[in-house]
Amino acid sequence: MNESSFNPVTDTIVDELRDIVGPSYVVYGDADKLQPYSHDEIPDRHYAHMPDVLARPRTAEDIAAVMKLANRDRIAVTPRGAGSGLSGGAVPIHGGIVLLCDRMNEILEVDEANMMLVAEPGVVTAEINERLAGTGLFYAGYPMSLETCSLGGNVAENAGGGKAVKYGVTSRYVLGLEVVTPTGEIVQLGGKLIKDVTGYSLVPLMLGSEGTLGIFTKITLKLSPAPRSSVDLLALFKTAEDAIAAVPTIMTEGGIVPTAIEFIDRNAVKLACDYLNETLPYQDAGAMLLLTCDGPTTEQVEREYEAIGEQCLAAGGIEVYVADNATTTERIWSVRRNIAEAAALLGEHQANEDLVVPPAAIAELVLGLEAISRKHDVFMPAYGHAGDGNIHTRIIKRPETSIEDWQAALPGVLREVYTLTARLGGRISGEHGIGHKRKAHMGQFVSEAYLDLCRSLKKAWDPNGVLNPGKIFDL
Amino acid sequence: MNESSFNPVTDTIVDELRDIVGPSYVVYGDADKLQPYSHDEIPDRHYAHMPDVLARPRTAEDIAAVMKLANRDRIAVTPRGAGSGLSGGAVPIHGGIVLLCDRMNEILEVDEANMMLVAEPGVVTAEINERLAGTGLFYAGYPMSLETCSLGGNVAENAGGGKAVKYGVTSRYVLGLEVVTPTGEIVQLGGKLIKDVTGYSLVPLMLGSEGTLGIFTKITLKLSPAPRSSVDLLALFKTAEDAIAAVPTIMTEGGIVPTAIEFIDRNAVKLACDYLNETLPYQDAGAMLLLTCDGPTTEQVEREYEAIGEQCLAAGGIEVYVADNATTTERIWSVRRNIAEAAALLGEHQANEDLVVPPAAIAELVLGLEAISRKHDVFMPAYGHAGDGNIHTRIIKRPETSIEDWQAALPGVLREVYTLTARLGGRISGEHGIGHKRKAHMGQFVSEAYLDLCRSLKKAWDPNGVLNPGKIFDL
Numbered sequence: 023m024n025e026s027s028f029n030p031v032t033d034t035i036v037d038e039l040r041d042i043v044g045p046s047y048v049v050y051g052d053a054d055k056l057q058p059y060s061h062d063e064i065p066d067r068h069y070a071h072m073p074d075v076l077a078r079p080r081t082a083e084d085i086a087a088v089m090k091l092a093n094r095d096r097i098a099v100t101p102r103g104a105g106s107g108l109s110g111g112a113v114p115i116h117g118g119i120v121l122l123c124d125r126m127n128e129i130l131e132v133d134e135a136n137m138m139l140v141a142e143p144g145v146v147t148a149e150i151n152e153r154l155a156g157t158g159l160f161y162a163g164y165p166m167s168l169e170t171c172s173l174g175g176n177v178a179e180n181a182g183g184g185k186a187v188k189y190g191v192t193s194r195y196v197l198g199l200e201v202v203t204p205t206g207e208i209v210q211l212g213g214k215l216i217k218d219v220t221g222y223s224l225v226p227l228m229l230g231s232e233g234t235l236g237i238f239t240k241i242t243l244k245l246s247p248a249p250r251s252s253v254d255l256l257a258l259f260k261t262a263e264d265a266i267a268a269v270p271t272i273m274t275e276g277g278i279v280p281t282a283i284e285f286i287d288r289n290a291v292k293l294a295c296d297y298l299n300e301t302l303p304y305q306d307a308g309a310m311l312l313l314t315c316d317g318p319t320t321e322q323v324e325r326e327y328e329a330i331g332e333q334c335l336a337a338g339g340i341e342v343y344v345a346d347n348a349t350t351t352e353r354i355w356s357v358r359r360n361i362a363e364a365a366a367l368l369g370e371h372q373a374n375e376d377l378v379v380p381p382a383a384i385a386e387l388v389l390g391l392e393a394i395s396r397k398h399d400v401f402m403p404a405y406g407h408a409g410d411g412n413i414h415t416r417i418i419k420r421p422e423t424s425i426e427d428w429q430a431a432l433p434g435v436l437r438e439v440y441t442l443t444a445r446l447g448g449r450i451s452g453e454h455g456i457g458h459k460r461k462a463h464m465g466q467f468v469s470e471a472y473l474d475l476c477r478s479l480k481k482a483w484d485p486n487g488v489l490n491p492g493k494i495f496d497l
Numbered sequence: 498m499n500e501s502s503f504n505p506v507t508d509t510i511v512d513e514l515r516d517i518v519g520p521s522y523v524v525y526g527d528a529d530k531l532q533p534y535s536h537d538e539i540p541d542r543h544y545a546h547m548p549d550v551l552a553r554p555r556t557a558e559d560i561a562a563v564m565k566l567a568n569r570d571r572i573a574v575t576p577r578g579a580g581s582g583l584s585g586g587a588v589p590i591h592g593g594i595v596l597l598c599d600r601m602n603e604i605l606e607v608d609e610a611n612m613m614l615v616a617e618p619g620v621v622t623a624e625i626n627e628r629l630a631g632t633g634l635f636y637a638g639y640p641m642s643l644e645t646c647s648l649g650g651n652v653a654e655n656a657g658g659g660k661a662v663k664y665g666v667t668s669r670y671v672l673g674l675e676v677v678t679p680t681g682e683i684v685q686l687g688g689k690l691i692k693d694v695t696g697y698s699l700v701p702l703m704l705g706s707e708g709t710l711g712i713f714t715k716i717t718l719k720l721s722p723a724p725r726s727s728v729d730l731l732a733l734f735k736t737a738e739d740a741i742a743a744v745p746t747i748m749t750e751g752g753i754v755p756t757a758i759e760f761i762d763r764n765a766v767k768l769a770c771d772y773l774n775e776t777l778p779y780q781d782a783g784a785m786l787l788l789t790c791d792g793p794t795t796e797q798v799e800r801e802y803e804a805i806g807e808q809c810l811a812a813g814g815i816e817v818y819v820a821d822n823a824t825t826t827e828r829i830w831s832v833r834r835n836i837a838e839a840a841a842l843l844g845e846h847q848a849n850e851d852l853v854v855p856p857a858a859i860a861e862l863v864l865g866l867e868a869i870s871r872k873h874d875v876f877m878p879a880y881g882h883a884g885d886g887n888i889h890t891r892i893i894k895r896p897e898t899s900i901e902d903w904q905a906a907l908p909g910v911l912r913e914v915y916t917l918t919a920r921l922g923g924r925i926s927g928e929h930g931i932g933h934k935r936k937a938h939m940g941q942f943v944s945e946a947y948l949d950l951c952r953s954l955k956k957a958w959d960p961n962g963v964l965n966p967g968k969i970f971d972l
Contacts, residue, residue, distance in 0.1 A: 135857035137749060158752065182692050191692055193701070194669065209946040213922060214855040216885040217657050217666055219705040220924035220931060220942055221969060222951045226668070226701035230694040247752040274612060277633065277722040277793045318752045322797050380689040382610035410691040447688060449695035456695060468696055471684040475958065476697045482957035483950065494696060 028098045028116050028491070031074035035095065039077045039119070042087045047078040047125070059120045062107040063167075063362070065370045069110045069459055073100070073120040080125045082200060082208045082239035088121060089206035089237075092488045100490050101233040103143060103175035106167045108362075108374055109457030111179065111232040115492045123174050126239065129153050136214050137245045138197065143174025143238050150243070160248040162189035165453075166359045174238050180230030182453030184358065185314070187273075187409035188281040189246070191453065193229040198242030201228060204235070204484030214242060232455050233490045235483055249316035251323040252281070254345040254354055257334035258307035262287045262392060262404070265309035266385045268337035269408045272313075273381060276333060278326050282314035283409030284358055285388070290365075290403035294357045297364035302357060307340065311408070312358055361405050362414070368401075371419035371428050373436060377443045378452030381411040390442040391415055398435045399423075412452030415439070440466055456494045464495055503573045503591050503966070506549035510570065514552045514594070517562045522553040522600070534595045537582040538642075538837070540845045544585045544934055548575070548595040555600045557675060557683045557714035563596060564681035564712075567963045575965050576708040578618060578650035581642045583837075583849055584932030586653065586707040590967045598649050601714065604628050611689050612720045613672065618649025618713045625718070635723040637664035640928075641834045649713050655705030657928035659833065660789070662748075662884035663756040664721070666928065668704040673717030676703060679710070679959030689717060707930050708965040710958055724791035726798040727756070729820040729829055732809040733782035737762045737867060737879070740784035741860045743812035744883045747788075748856060751808060753801050757789035758884030759833055760863070765840075765878035769832045772839035777832060782815065786883070787833055836880050837889070843876075846894035846903050848911060852918045853927030856886040865917040866890055873910045874898075887927030890914070915941055931969045939970055 036050045049055045053072070061070035079085045092099045098118030105112055114120050127144035134157055139150065147168040150161045165171055165183040175181070177199070182191045198212035212218060212225040228236055259265035262285075269283055287309045295302055304310060311334065315326040331342045345351045365372065379387045388404055391413070395402035399420065406414040417435050419428040440450060440463055449467045450460050464473065473495050480497065481487070487497055511525045524530045528547070536545035554560045567574045573593030580587055589595050602619035609632055614625065622643040625636045640646055640658040650656070652674070657666045673687035687693060687700040703711055734740035737760075744758055762784045770777055779785060786809065790801040806817045820826045840847065854862050863879055866888070870877035874895065881889040892910050894903040915925060915938055924942045925935050939948065948970050955972065956962070962972055 133857075134749065135745060136855045138855075158749075180694050180698065186692065190669070193698070194665070203946070203950065207946045207949075209944060209950065211947065213924070215853050215922075215924060215927070216856060217661065217853055217882070217887050217927040218924050219655050219926045219928060220853075220935075221939065221947065222710075222954065223655065223668070223701055223705050224947070224950060226698055226704075229701075230698050235697075247749075247754060250752055270610060274609065274633075274722075277725055279722060319800065322800075325794065325797075378690050378692055378695075380611045380613075381691060382608075407692070412692050447690075449688070449690060449693050451694045452690070452692040453694060460695075464696065469685060471678070471682045472686065472696065472699070474682075475678065475684065475699060478957040479697065479954055482953040 028118055029096050031097060031118060035091065035097065036075055038091055039075060039088065043077050043079050043084050049076040059102060059122065060113065062105050062110060062112050063366065064108055064110055064374060064459060065366045065372050067370050069113060071113055071115045072117065073114040074117045076120045076122055078122045078125050082202055085121060085202040085237050085239060086206040086208050088119065089202055089204060092119065093205055093486050096486055096488060098491050099488055101237045103172035104146065104170055106171040107175060107179060107455065107457065108376070109451065109455040109459045111455050111457040111493060113458065115458050121237065130240065132157065134159065138214055139243045139245055141173055141241050141243065143172060143241060145173045147171050147173055147176055154245065158248055159245040161195065161243055162246050163192050163195060166362065173241055177229060177238050177241055178231065178233045179453065179455045182407060182410065182412060184282045184284060186407060187283050188279050193226050195244045196225055196229060196241060197244050199225055199228055199238050200240035201236035201238055204489035212242065230455065232457060232493050234480060234493050250318050251320040252314060252316035253323050253327045254351045255313040255327055255331055256343040256345065256354055257311045257313065257339045258304060258341045259309050259339050260307065262309040262388055263385065264338040265311050266388045266408060268311065268334055268339065269384055270382045271337055272330060272333050273409060276329050278329060280313050280330060280409065281316045282312065284312040284406065285408035285413065286310050286312065286358060286405045287403060289401065290361045290405035291357060293364040293403055294361045297367065298357060298360055300353065300357055303343065312354060365403060365416045365418065368418050371425065373417040373432060375415050375417065375439060376451045376454040377415070377448055378412045379443060379446040379448030383446040383448065384408055384411050384413065387413055387442065387446055387448065391439065394435060394438045398431055400431070400435055410452065458492055461494060503593055504571050506572060506593060510566065510572065511550055513566055514550060514563065518552050518554050518559050524551040534577060534597065535588065537580050537585060537587050538841065539583055539585055539849060539934060540841045540847050542845050544588060546588055546590045547592065548589040549592045551595045551597055553597045553600050557677055560596060560677040560712050560714060561681045561683050563594065564677055564679060567594065568680055568961050571961055571963060573966050574963055576712045578647035579621065579645055581646040582650060582654060582930065582932065583851070584926065584930040584934045586930050586932040586968055588933065590933050596712065605715065607632065609634065613689055614718045614720055616648055616716050616718065618647060618716060620648045622646050622648055622651055629720065633723055634720040636670065636718055637721050638667050638670060641837065648716055652704060652713050652716055653706065653708045654928065654930045657882060657885065657887060659757045659759060659830070661882060662758050663754050668701050670719045671700055671704060671716060672719050674700055674703055674713050675715035676711035676713055679964035687717065705930065707932060707968050709955060709968050725793050726795040727789060727791035728798050728802045729826045730788040730802055730806055731818040731820065731829055732786040732788060732814045733779060733816045734784050734814050735782065737784040737863055738860065739813040740786050741863045741883060743786065743809055743814065744859055745857045746812055747805060747808050748884060751804050753804060755788050755805060755884065756791045757787065759787040759881065760883035760888065761785050761787065761833060761880045762878060764876065765836045765880040766832060768839040768878055769836045772842065773832060773835055775828065775832055778818065787829060840878060840891045840893065843893050846900065848892040848907060850890045850892065850914060851926045851929040852890070852923055853887045854918060854921040854923030858921040858923065859883055859886050859888065862888055862917065862921055862923065866914065869910060869913045873906055875906070875910055885927065933967055936969060
């Protein structure tokens, strides 16, 4: 199967798309209007590619009809949510049709008795907990882009985020999916069941499949009792080394699993504070940990955060601030959430990375990144979900470096970053996905036998290779 | 692909097997020694089938060599752990080779810094926490058969068990797998990573695949901080209706997620108490709930169990007993764990069921089962993981019923049980699996489109259909 041999989108195809989704929901022949759908949030625009046509379906049946058409004429289809991805998963690298799911944006059901919620893929993630306010329930997913990203993308990428240390990633909460298969069948997977081994577990297989195995049209989420108390700690450390070394200790000693353990180095916090015009007391600190404890009672949370605060100080922390009200908490988390956006403003000459290593190797990873940054004289703020072993770094061109020098240097920097990660038993994506950005590096982290399993699965379900081609691996 | 067209095991094949695993680890031509491998723990022996030969591999390479041979000559291979399954997953219904993993029984690594453990599939589940004693860590899996079942089988069936309300089922803890594929390749999936989206999530797909997609040779488990305090409550209710109606309330009110909410009706508790010669104060009760709270401190656990105890009384409980020491706790849980074994002694004329419904529908399910039991005059003790919506029942012939009448009645009883379950949005297996026992009923619970996805995946990975053929669905 040659992925570059897709057929072009003809006027006839466009007419058929208009028949399926309605004439006002097709964009064709207007480069300005199509351009926003040529990229996601990767700063480096060399990963962008224009679609031929945009279609905005309203129903699973719309999507099924588009997939039938795409199979009939062998046209590439790329599903897209909010476009907030960081690996190119929603970028139509073979052109063709972009299926934008923004019209499928309803929360269909809040089922309090079962502690579940059913939503369409275009629902913005933050809306879920807004809707649940007052029910005593909450959805534990908390991707950093929750104010803009949509649930379908969270499922497609198996989004992680800030609360995964305690609550796990998106896959822990997706109980059921309605999926349109690559060949255009509508199929129900899972359901309102906490446990279910009635056949293969296809729901978790869909999580993180980056829109290559199916398009989600209904998502059933498990909800949790909302914590009645929550406190954040901002623990400052003299060096990144001190801060990061404290993380495995917090995890293994004390018997407490915090909700969040976020690491932010000085470069990253300065970037976000400058961007937000925010002040945090980080002047004397080389790095900080942002920790959250939540639970059913104030007393329990107090006991937990006091124990963790003491652990931070014992591990060399120079100061621990407690944020126990919503305003301060939101200020701190806003800084954390805005690092990526602030960094993106530094221009397109940067690589956004999403390294994940065994949790005990986190210090070695962060120190290794610092060494690589010094050696190559590149700006590399580091931050992320230290409790999960998942560190983001951005490798950013310094203003004084020429574009030519930068382009010559970047592959070598990346090679060292990936070699370090591989040596620590890590992988190149903890939550952002592979897309086409990291595809060429897969062979360094997974075996050919593994890729063969992935390829044969993909070919079995998508014999014409039309759904989101060119992502994760080549066929 | 015709599953009945497997080739017979010849003397040449047996010699090759002896070369692979060692001559003393092959059993052939001895019906008495092969008989134990013809069945699992399903009481009804009509689901049994004799293997042609038993081979006991020691390494992944042994298994890979057997799979290569099986593909070359098209011979059925059925992997087997402790044989404690309840759906026939380990029964060689097409004869051929049974691969018994009992020699692969080492805990290979306790990695305290990463809070992980690596084990071979033949490790008995209870050994894991025995090994972890004193580390402050524990493995949260707790299948009811933990003293006899093995980890490989837990993975193959995605075992649930007693603590899944709070801790989830086996899949939440399996981070990495070494797998021998149906065609005999050794492949590493996942690893010591808490989060990982570097390619398709094949680890959770393997969970519950019942040995049809691969044979697990190394299993990496995530461990948790061991709870420092744990208390069990035995809450007695006048009727099953009262007991089961309390369950969704406990789940949705109070904001506390208990570790366990087990339901045991009077029939089930009497069976197990008689079998164990144990006394529990159930004389005036129609049913009981066994609830566990655990956590990092005594105070927290106390607060939780007091709140839950009050909820039970408010929901109509007639008495709540507290078990806060290891001896009493073990007595109560031993009763719960031995219900299946006690029921199995009532003879082979019984059907063991593993129904799962949305948690809010649990009362309707249990009351419906009582009505069916009365209508058909069959003995149907009911028990199980009420907090997960997962209820076991055994449909058991009364001594005074003739075998002919029983055989005439059972299909009708099962039909009503399954129709009720389907009407409530449920499925036929929460944790025991489909195997060949429930295969014929799949069509009532999942769609043909779903089965097509499963079949095409199976065919892609096992083109000769040699690995555990005839389970879950027909090709």
